[in-house]
Amino acid sequence: MEHITHPFSELFEQLGLDASHQGIEHFLAAHRLPPEVELVDAPFWNKAQSSFLKEGLQNDSDWAEVIDQLNASLR
Numbered sequence: 001m002e003h004i005t006h007p008f009s010e011l012f013e014q015l016g017l018d019a020s021h022q023g024i025e026h027f028l029a030a031h032r033l034p035p036e037v038e039l040v041d042a043p044f045w046n047k048a049q050s051s052f053l054k055e056g057l058q059n060d061s062d063w064a065e066v067i068d069q070l071n072a073s074l075r
Contacts, residue, residue, distance in 0.1 A: 004062040011066045015049050028073050039071040 012019035017027060031044050040054040053070075056063035 006063055006066045008066060008069060011063065011070060014052065014063070015045075031074055033071075033074040035075065039067070039074065042074070 006014075008024060009019040009021075012024055012027070017023065031042070033039065033042055040050050040057070042050075045053070052063075053067055055061070056067050
């Protein structure tokens with residue numbers, strides 16, 4: 001089985017966010033998550049974004065690693 005690694009920018013594209021270097025930096029600077037809030041429950045996601053993140057983590061999909069990276073970057 002082949003393991004696919006998605007770049008951070010591709011996750012932002014998948015979420016419908018600005019995937020440019022500046023867009024990613026701006027998003028991370030503007031959005032912080034306290035430790036008690038799960039990534040998928042963050043108030044800044046819409047329903048589709050939250051569902052994508054939740055499914056990616058639950059299914060341990062190709063996206064799980066970069067979703068974990070996003071989670072760590074928002075802390």
